[in-house]
Amino acid sequence: MATTGPGPGGLAEDRALLGRTSTxxxxxxxxxxxxxxxxxxxxERLVEDAIxxxxxxxxxxxxxxxxxLTHERLLVHELNRGVFVRVLAVEDVTDIYRTRRLVECAVVQGLGKPPYPLDGLxxxxxxxxxxxxxxxxxGVSTANIHFHRELxxxxxxxxxxxxxxxVxxxxxxxxxxxxxxxxxxxPYLVRNREIVEALRTGRRDAARRLLADYLDDSRAQLVEAYAKLITGLPA
Known part of the structure; x- marks a missing residue:
């Protein structure tokens, strides 16, 4: 008869891993x-002892x-120096916006019939x-991140x-x-409001177009500002 493994008893040795991984x-x-x-x-360097x-x-x-978090590209480990919050390159910013456009616009396009739950937005x-x-x-930046999470x-x-x-x-x-x-x-305070109002009135396609233009403009603005800053040119 073929065996399927060591049986559940051996898993007891891994019990401690569950608590550690979960924490x-x-x-x-x-x-x-x-x-x-x-x-x-x-x-910024993250100090192990303090945290x-x-x-x-x-x-x-x-x-x-x-x-x-290093696997998620939020931190980097530098040998003999420690763990630091990552500093992005311009290419990272471009790729982030590419991902955002793919996901966020697809979410809006895939919405069913209105009304939509808009309290969070x-x-x-x-x-x-x-x-x-x-x-x-x-605070505006934090609210904007929350807006896109809710979207x-x-x-x-x-x-x-x-x-x-x-992301x-x-x-x-x-x-x-x-x-x-x-x-x-x-500029995106008003545009956030426009997207919400388009969804509130059931204009899903209009909301998607507003969002796509929003993300394209935001990407171009951020990449331009970011490129100037990291190359030492005046912003």
Missing amino acids: AERVADILRTRIADGYFPPG GKALGVSRNTLREAFRL DAAVSGGERAAEEGDWA VGLAGSARTDELMRG LAELRLAFHVVDDPRRLHQ
């Missing part, structure tokens, strides 16, 4: 969010979380507008949500090296 994933999620929200800017103490986790767990737009009134352009969330796909969570966190790395966040983010 590492939760730590990675916390750090990913902090990176996306700008708490750890590009180029481990703050989160109450072991060094091994923290290193596993760092490994996960409304909240993100209103949050961005309030932050702009207060001159909080980092992708309309697909009701956990896999798509997970993909875009990493948008990586995008935020580029936002943080731009020296004029108002110029970068202000």
Whole structure:
């Protein structure tokens, strides 16, 4: 008779791995969010002792979380120096927007019949507008990221949500090296509102076109500003 494996008893030896992996994933999620929200800017070294103490986790767990985020291209490990938040190249920014256009436009195009659940999008737009009134352009950037997360969330796909969570966190790395966040983010407050209103009135195709143009313009603006900054030219 053919055997199918060692049986479930041997899995007991792996029980400890479950807790460690689960904790590492939760730590990675916390750090990913902090990176996306700008708490750890590009180029910053992540200090193991300080972060481990703050989160109450072991060094091994923290290193596993760092490994996960390195795989997601949010961190880089430099030999004998440590772990750093990644600084993107212009090619990275272009590829991020290519991915965003493919995914976000497909989500909007694939929506069923209206009405759509727009509370999350409304909240993100209103949050961005309030932050702009207060001159909080980092807050505007965060609200804009939330807007696109909510937009992708309309697909009701956990896999798509997970993909875009990493993509948008990586995008935020580029936002943080731009020296004029108002110029970068202000034009899209109105455009976010236009997309929501198109969806509210059931104009899915119009929303997709608005989104595609939005992403193309945002990519061109960010790439231009980013290229000037990283080559040392005046922005």
